[in-house]
Amino acid sequence: MKKTLLLCFIHGFKGGEDTFGVDYQFTKDLRDLVGQALPKVEVEVVVYPKYETRGDLGSCVSRFRDWLQNKVIDMEVAAGTPSPTIEPSVRTILVGHSMGGIVAAEMLIGLASEKPIYTEDGIQKAEKPTFNSLMFPYIQGVLAFDTPYLGISPGVVAHGAEDQYQNAAQAVGAISQLSGIGASLWGAKTAGSPSTSPAPPKTARALPAPSASGGNSWQKWGKMAMYAGAAGAVAAGGAAAWMKRDQLGEGWSWASSHLEFVGCLARGEELRKRVACLLQLREELDVDFANIYTRLGKAAPSKQINVVGTVLGQDRTFCNLPKKQPGGVWMEAINNKATDEAGAHMNMFTPRENPGYNKLAQDATEVIRGWLQNCWYETSAEEPLLLKDIPLTKDGLSPETPQVENTV
Structure with missing residues (x-):
């Protein structure tokens, strides 16, 4: 059976239908590129509908989890998967922009730790939680775009x-x-x-x-x-x-x-725990995590600024970047047209405002391709032929049927 890789896109704070480009252009471009890179699976796209970025994070995550679960149930039923929790035919990559990446991370952590109840900050996280690989829907990874997992850069x-x-x-x-x-x-x-x-x-x-x-x-x-x-x-x-x-x-x-x-974003300890959980999931369950972040290029010359006796770095980014602790895979996406960090952040998926759009899509594709070098992908195959579709010889056998010599 040919399996399905589902790319689920989640917009960020005050985002909506145009977050991922006019007429969802980036979702289509990424789907096509990933489909070419991973020909053994069907690549499908869903976009979480525009949601109100009001209230606490936990409620938002809970609603998203229910929505995605129903989507994947429908897909598994349509595919006739015998045991979707043990051997799913659908695996999902959560693709979040900005705060959408935090919603994605919280949903994954809750799913793997079997905790359906959310606090205002999302899942209540232990220092080293216990994760279960039998999660439904199965999440292959979280691919974030400019998500401030460690806060917004000063x-x-x-x-x-x-x-x-x-x-x-x-x-x-x-x-x-x-x-x-x-x-x-x-x-x-x-x-x-x-x-x-x-x-x-x-x-x-x-x-x-x-x-x-x-x-x-x-x-x-x-x-x-x-x-x-x-x-x-x-x-x-x-x-x-x-x-x-x-x-x-x-x-x-x-x-x-x-x-x-x-x-x-103001609670530093929760930010640290969230990233630690994502790293633990990668180590224990091979569930991946990456953040492709924006950096200003030629249109905004780098400069150093003193703030409270601290010299800010010359590389201008929207997100705080990991320094002392491991932070997973972080890749820069340079925008040579943007003049400020917020502009680069909001226009990641707009080709006319981001000269690096094509490279962004290609880099994201390579990340996803690397994540799918596993047994689940390799065992995906075309649907087997039905008996009525198999050509038969005049003896009533398929040409591929081995002939057994009668030695009696």
Whole structure:
């Protein structure tokens, strides 16, 4: 029986039908390339429908898991697979962009650890959990695109502040607004609730001036950025840039309803455990994990910036990259047209905005091809011929039927 490799695409924060290109172009391109690289299997694509990136991460993961399970059940039934949990004819690769990669990772960890109940941060993870290989649906790997598994790079906000604002005090004024509506983003507590008054017209949404009684603005800015520099923590301003990249100061009321979803990026210990679980799955169950991340190229010259006494690296990326601990397979995808990290992040799958689009698709194909060099792939074959389709000789035997000599 010819088996099926299912590529399941999951969009990220505030993504939707156009995340993977106009008319889902990237999903089609990757399907075709993988089909050529792995001719022994059928390659099919499903795209998780647009979902609300509101509420806690666990609820989102739970809904996705149920949806995918139903999809694969239908495929196994249609294929007539005798035992889909023991010998599945369908294996799935979860392909997530941005926060979609975290949804994918959480779903996989929950599936392999047989934990259907999710906390607000996803699966409750032990330091070294026990995994079961008999998972359904069977996940072959998680292929992430620019997913901030270790948090958002502090350079996202640092470079943006330097390039877009006249001084750091203005940037502080904008970023400090987050403290009133997104305490969950960095664990702070606030006395009041976020304002529910309607947002002003777009033309009137100027950056608020810093408070005169607020002390040294640069110190506040540095403190905010320092959270991002901590292991796995998200930059406060980086999160804002990610949520609404066109204007850091626009639409805080819009962002406030979604902070709970991205709040998991602020919890460094959970970020570390998630990556550790993915590495453990690779070692114990041969379930793979890779993250193809964006890096700015020629259009955005590299430069060093001091933030809280720390010199940020010259390579400008959207994601924090692993340094001291193993982080799986991380591959760079250079965008020579993008001028800022958020732009490269959002336009990964748009050929006119990403000159490296073709290489991105080819690199992703090679990653998937490498993952399928296993027994499951090698034993995939074309459907056997039915008896009525087998040509017979005049003796009623197939030409391939061996002749047995009667020696009696």
